[in-house]
Amino acid sequence: MLTRLIAFAGGLAAIALVVPDLVSNYLDRGESRSPPQASASATPATARYAGDKAVVLEADRSGHFVGTFRINGRSEAGLVDTGASTIAINASAARRFGIAVGNLSFDARAQTANGIVEAAHVSLDRVEIGGISLRNVEAMVLPDKALSGMLVGMSFLSRLSSYRVEDGALHLVR
Template sequence: MLPRAFLLFMVPIAGLAVLRPDAFETLLGFAVHRAPPAATATPAAVPAGGNGGYPAKRLYAGRDGHVRARARADGRAFDVLVDTGATIVALTWATGLDLGLVRPGMAMDAPMQTANGRVMGKRVTIPRLEVEGLAVAAVDAVVLPQGALAVNLLGMSYLSKLRRFEFAQNTLLLEQ
């Protein structure tokens, strides 16, 4: 039988490792006398040496299994949901307006097949899209009409321009 003190200590630590891998990595850093990863909400920097020195980020899936990230374009920040099944970055109408990519009355020129059926969108190019600090130039995107999309989707038009991306054990590694 394990000592009671051990169980009182390890059960919360095991729960932390499952629920908040980023916080567990920080604790582990203290335990093995190495510097903890940079303090971030969900994303964490990949330690140098493990990826050949390329800039990289780890993003963790939420309880719902989806990976969310913070993006920037034209000096404005917005949230995205990573969608490897999406061919192109898809933006909500509100985000497209905020970034100056569309304006009211613009003709929609791109037929899109979404989970909710077919819809017409506006093809655009985002000059520079940064996701969690990893910037990519000239990203093809589509802005969908108001009400057609609830959340911005980070699709393959961004992901395929990275050096690599990999999803394993509820963690998405993005490497530039």
Template sequence: MAFKEINPSAAEINKSDQIILNASQDGHFYVNSKINGKAIRFMIDTGASDISISLKDAKKIGVNIKNLEFNKRYQTANGIALGASISLKEMEVGEIKFFDLTASVNGGDMNNSLLGMSFLKRLKKYEFYQDQLILTISQD
């Protein structure tokens, strides 16, 4: 019997404007995106209020870290973290483009950039089904 390896970061987009993500081995959902033409891997985090970008990823997409003001406080599982607000003109998830997003560059150590509720609220809906996360894009 042959097994097909499923890439949990690879977004499958079906004809009903859904992005279907498979859970990774660690149980989290990851998605590959592009910001300013640069590939960024995000972990979906319903416990995060905003799109939170690591320092490493912020530099990768061309953010000048020295000009940021880290004055936004976030309560995390590891305590208080400071972030700096930035605007994302365009972000691609799969083949879907999102425009004019607000994000925060996290000043602390982060293993992954996070797609939080400020992103998920832009969707028509999101739902968990077995080992999948289904993101439904609004057709407005």
């Protein structure tokens, strides 16, 4: 039983870390699109703010949910992934969020599309989208080559009162 649970958890972790590469490849194909970092200050057209504690993200053409999050006060596009156990950010994004990457202990391992990489556990002071704001949210920092954008996983989602997919939209409620 424990072996099955470990294998299942490992499989989920591997899938969660592959998705950002797929999204990055999708975003890179659009010649008129800016990279997520360049467009992070603008709210994506797919986001609707449904009151002070609710956000609705429309699925993009590939069925992914991407929104503009504010991490430690800085805007960043993030792909929401219910299969990811935590928020995953690359080292460049971590620096933009005020995290001293050089002082981190990269003693964790993460499975990505490019293989196993070292990662560092961090706590993000504040994660926001629309009127939803959470403090002290767990995250992992990965090398830039292993992760091209930000992945928003269960360390954020599990602290909401609810989240659901309905009619092609992801509903987040605090």
